[in-house]
Amino acid sequence: MNHSLVNWFKFASPASFYPLVGRLIPFFATAAAILTIAGLWVGLVVAPTDAQQGEGYRIIFVHVPASWMSMFIYCVMAFWAALGLAFNTRLSGMMTSALAPTGALFAFLSLWTGALWGKPMWGAWWVWDARLTSQLILFFLYLGFIALQAAIDDPRRADKAGAILALVGVINVPIIYFSVQWWNTLHQGASVSMTKAPSMAHTMLLGMLLMALAFWAYTIAVALMRVRCIILERELTSGWVKKNAME
Amino acid sequence: MNGLLYPFQQSVRRDLLLAARHKTEIVTALFFFVIVVNLLPLGIGPDPDLLRKIAPGALWIGALLATLLGLQRLFAPDHADGTLEQMALSPQSFTLLVAGKILAHWVVAGLPxxxxxxxxxxxFDLSGxxxxxxxxxxLLGTPILSLIGAVGAALTLGVRGSGALLSLLILPLYIPALIFGAGAVEADLAGLGSEGHLxxxxxxxxxxxxxxxxxxxVALRVALE
Structure with a gap:
């Protein structure tokens, strides 16, 4: 009766998800490549030089989308974690663990590009700003998740333990963010505002949006590739994988 | 006496009794705390102004580490001898039994x-x-450390290298408690009042x-599956 519902559950099975993903990956990979080239071209060539920050500001075309993605991926992980715990679907856990390394990569990239940007702009590689600190903690949360999953041998237990950790983490992220913010205002330390200029040139915004879309496509493509590997690893003994590998 | 909280009381009683028969564990964690806190002036220097400034943070970080020390043994011995499985299977509420264990852990590790x-x-030359x-x-913060730590202890139960892993999972989640706990003294010194932080x-x-x-x-049930 309800056809859309039936379809969703159909692809919750690794056996039917695997070929579907195989068809989707080239699409997202191509999109990621094209969007990256377009975004970099707009960001590095077309966008005007910033009046105050000079050419150095151009790092935001990588920095801002990377920070967005790192936060967004954690939410997506928590979504799959909740789904996995609620419906006990194997694929949800696989998706959660497939997303984690990419999230950690973006969190690290955001910290690193932030440091590269901070040195010429603020004169320091690192300041104890609320955003920087909470981004660092987010990176630690990713590392904790990956370490927990790597330490547990039984994949089903690793999935469930990781799901619980991801959910505990996602509840804590806002608490950590606000506590760090209050801590920072209390200390009156580096009172650096990271708020962007209100009127951003349209080309700059376009470049940033293109890069954000490129990172989205990249994340989807890479996470799906990784989930295919995880599916193959875990379903090694099942019939359809053997058939698939023979081809 | 056979009320709703009966399993909770029994669980607290049992764990406290076990702790009382292994007193060295309590004393070791306590002296670990004392030594860590005392190492800081040795590393930083004896300047009273500086020490007064770092005292809340130093004591709080010492408390975090001392709590972590005991957490590894929160569920591990009961898991090893099968008690934990019996608890999970018992008709009594497993959550209340676990809550009792957490309270006992706080009495043993946090209260001292x-x-x-x-x-x-x-x-550290702090005023009265x-x-x-x-x-x-x-007093308000150490129970939080035991409670959050219990989640980590349950997740890492019986896992390879659980000690280091536990620290990696739990310490980032301790940050809010650390900030508000250590910040309370500082806010009071700054004339802002400590009520908000507390x-x-x-x-x-x-x-x-x-x-x-x-x-x-939930995490323990996953570990016991």
Whole structure:
């Protein structure tokens, strides 16, 4: 009766998800490549030089989308974690663990590009700003998740333990963010505002949006590739994988 | 006596009795706390102004580490001898039994730290008022450490290299408690009043008391599967 519902559950099975993903990956990979080239071209060539920050500001075309993605991926992980715990679907856990390394990569990239940007702009590689600190903690949360999953041998237990950790983490992220913010205002330390200029040139915004879309496509493509590997690893003994590998 | 909280009381009683028969564990964790806190002046220098400034943070970080030390043994011995499985299978509420274990852990690991903190604070030249606020913040905060830590202990139960892994999972989640706990003294010294920080700490305590035993139970059931 309800056809859309039936379809969703159909692809919750690794056996039917695997070929579907195989068809989707080239699409997202191509999109990621094209969007990256377009975004970099707009960001590095077309966008005007910033009046105050000079050419150095151009790092935001990588920095801002990377920070967005790192936060967004954690939410997506928590979504799959909740789904996995609620419906006990194997694929949800696989998706959660497939997303984690990419999230950690973006969190690290955001910290690193932030440091590269901070040195010429603020004169320091690192300041104890609320955003920087909470981004660092987010990176630690990713590392904790990956370490927990790597330490547990039984994949089903690793999935469930990781799901619980991801959910505990996602509840804590806002608490950590606000506590760090209050801590920072209390200390009156580096009172650096990271708020962007209100009127951003349209080309700059376009470049940033293109890069954000490129990172989205990249994340989807890479996470799906990784989930295919995880599916193959875990379903090694099942019939359809053997058939698939023979081809 | 056979009320709703009966399993909770029995679980607390049992764990405290076990702890009382292995007194060295309590004493070791306590002296670990004392030594860590005392190492800081040796590393930083004996300047009283500086010491007064770092005292709340130093004591709080010492408390975090001392809590971590005992957490590894929160469920591991019961898991090893099968008691934990019996608890999970028993008709009594597993969550209440787990909550009792967490409370017992706090009495064994957290409470001694709270009680000895004013003495260590004196070494850092804190005033009487600051000592009081610091002790209250630890009294409110150390149960949070035990509660959140129990989730990590349950997740890493019987896992390879669980000790280091536990620290990696739990320490980032301790940050809010650390900030508000250590910040309370500082806010008072800055003339802002410590009520805000202590209220937030109490709020964290209420929220974690509500959720942590339940999440710990879910995590333990995953570990026992």
């Amino acid at each position: 730290v709270v009680l000895i903190a004013p003495v260590l604070g004196l070494q 008022r600051s000592l009081l606020i610091l002790t209250v913040s630890l 209220s937030l700490l109490a709020a964290l305590l209420v929220v974690s008391t509500f959720f942590a035993p339940w999440v710990t139970t």
